[in-house]
Amino acid sequence: MSPPTPLQSESKGGLARVLRELPSNVWSSVFRHKLPGASGLERSQTSFTNFFLHIHPVKVHRHTLRPLLTIGLGLMSFFLFVILTVTGILLMFYYVPSTTQAYDRMLDLRGSVAFGTFLRNMHRWGAHFMVAVVFLHMCRVFFTGSYRKPREFNWVIGVVLLLLTLFSSFTGYLLPWDQLAFWAITVGTAIAGYAPFVGNEMRYLLLGDNAVGQEALLRFYVLHIAVLPALMMLLVAIHFWRIRKDGGLARPAEPVRDVAPVTRPRLIGVQGFVRGPFTKIGNTPDNTVYAWPHLFIAELFVFVLTLAVVLVMSIFFDAPLEEPVNMTHPPNPAKAPWYFLGLQEMVSYSAFWGGVGIPGLMVLALLIAPYLDRGTKGTGEWFAKERLLANTLFLTFALLNIIMIVIGTFFRGPNWEFVSPW
């Protein structure tokens, strides 16, 4: 690299040369390295001098890149979060959190805003997908035993992120201010009221009043667009950071092969840093590949796939909008969104146990699972034999929830009486 020269001291073709080189100088000041060729050094430099790429490791283990290990579910959750943030911010340009205006604004989105219906569809379907994908991601992490030491706390953060995802959906549900919104939130916040000691106070804080109304709409709006996304961004950042600090995704212990140790002389000091470690510790073969391009292509693929699914759904299916709120006539049956129907089904047996007791115990079990399962064998593999008990328990728990949701969705009619969907 040539040292920068002041404009006036330039001897030959001063200004012309500066102008000629201007575009490439600007470009190279923004992107410090060219797109890398085949050399490991170039690939590493491109990865860690770019803000968006430096979140990734320079090299990533082959095991991590196997599509069937993760099915890309964590990435999908993140990309859905990004899609929801972008579409959500766009929708905010037209939405007013007022009981007299909110519903009209929904109609305006449909009738007079360019791409209004489409953006609302993307936001709605994206939210449904996100709940499902975050849940599946949790299942993946459990069935592969990836929550074990040293990743216990990252699992806990993940559980909190699942709860925040559900709470975000719940708060977003009220905003269209249609019949479904009003009665689902009335029922949902009534469940919160069953929490022991703090239940009623919590409900009052959440609604800002004794019943769902203007205050509740404003509060849910603020939670939905500011408080919860900010919290989630922070936790997602910690979630990612901890993956790096824990040495990437969980994988089975490397089989130590009997190979000759690398015997190149060890370089000490700056030279050692620049050229990388020459001395391998132990006899483990290097099973890593460069993140550029292997990891980045995989991530791009997952992103395009996620976006494509949301776009196709939004083209073919419109997000439902019911009648405007009528505070005196609950629809019969008044059903919550599908992912809360398991809860609602349990609530129809006992409000406390179905709405607070059992869900509370479930969350507690999830939070404490990595601190109870201290095994090491079978980590990073699907359905490892050594983890049969834990996997069976979790599968039972997941299936029970799914069955409750199916019953609540398809088998409940007016007055929450049993009906056959056929």
Added chain:
Amino acid sequence: MPLANTPQTNADDEAVGSRRRALAFLSGFGLFGSAVLSAFSNLVFIRPRATYGEPQRFSIGKPDDFPPGAKLALDDRRVCIVRERDRLAAISTTCTHLGCIVSPSDTGFQCPCHGSRYDQDGNVTAGPAPKALAWYKVSVLPNGEVEVDKDTEVPPGTYYDL
């Protein structure tokens, strides 16, 4: 401080060390305490002192608007006015299960959401509702209008004698 000039003994070192620990503990306690206090004051801030919604205490008109034997549900107030000869009562129409609106039926009240049923006095007869419908205080104001106070619950069966 003349510390640099004086030869230090172990006892001096320990004294300085324990003083530092005490100060660090106090500062930590102070910072943590302030954090807890500010979190608490935020909670106080978002808990409304006055609400803008439907008032909890309201007048519903003259007693004569409710003829003897009437059982009139005021859905927007979420209360059912019951008149028996010369006495009045106000029974909540908010289902104690999950807050849907119950409607008067021949046998009492019924909820459309999860099928709870109540008798004429609001006691649960069927469904998941955990407790009876609330009865609210009724009084007649000096101007002759009937006032219902939803902040004050009264024992079931408490009527206001006109």
